[in-house]
Amino acid sequence: MPLSSPASDRHERHVVLIGLMGTGKTSVGRRVAMCLGRTFLDSDAQVEAGTGRTVREIFESDGEAAFRVLEAEALAEALARPEPAVIAAAGGVVLDPANRQRLRTLATAVWLRADPSLLTSRITSGDHRPLLDDDPLTMLQRMHEERSSLYDEVAEGRVVDVGSSIEEAVDGVLGLIS
Numbered sequence: 313m314p315l316s317s318p319a320s321d322r323h324e325r326h327v328v329l330i331g332l333m334g335t336g337k338t339s340v341g342r343r344v345a346m347c348l349g350r351t352f353l354d355s356d357a358q359v360e361a362g363t364g365r366t367v368r369e370i371f372e373s374d375g376e377a378a379f380r381v382l383e384a385e386a387l388a389e390a391l392a393r394p395e396p397a398v399i400a401a402a403g404g405v406v407l408d409p410a411n412r413q414r415l416r417t418l419a420t421a422v423w424l425r426a427d428p429s430l431l432t433s434r435i436t437s438g439d440h441r442p443l444l445d446d447d448p449l450t451m452l453q454r455m456h457e458e459r460s461s462l463y464d465e466v467a468e469g470r471v472v473d474v475g476s477s478i479e480e481a482v483d484g485v486l487g488l489i490s
């Protein structure tokens with residue numbers, strides 16, 4: 313028996329990072345994937361690659377409901393991969409009960425939690441965050457209220473409070489999944 317197993321053997325389920333926009337799911341997820349020797353996937357990037365359109369364009373031409381369908385498809389596709397990956401899920405995936413069920417069954421989710429006022433100080437709306445165009449703080453506060461219990465339900469107690477350090481968040485995630 314080897315004294316230590318390869319990083320990728322430590323945890324056979326997908327690791328999915330959930331949380332509000334700006335909590336660092338992509339940057340933290342990329343590093344966690346590197347540490348575990350796994351593929352990294354990002355829901356928004358999957359949607360954009362699959363449709364050839366930005367999230368903003370999809371919101372503007374087809375509406376939010378159409379985007380939520382694509383978001384759910386991207387999540388299902390990522391979770392269906394046989395090799396365990398690290399997935400940065402788009403902030404809204406927890407709104408759909410079927411997504412929550414899928415996440416609980418097929419993944420180990422970790423909630424990156426942060427105060428909305430911290431998020432507004434470092435966030436940019438950009439082409440994949442049309443919902444933050446007008447009043448980011450109010451929007452993030454509303455999302456925090458609406459979604460916190462959903463993130464909590466899916467993460468089953470695995471929560472990392474994010475501050476300014478990506479490295480600390482990465483260590484927090486690694487500590488919760490190993």
Ligand code: S3P
Nearest residue numbers: 332333334402403404440441442
């Ligand atoms: C959204 C989060 C965004 C993007 C879209 C909607 C949300 O993804 O999917 O703008 O409703 O929270 P990130 O969480 O990756 O920024």
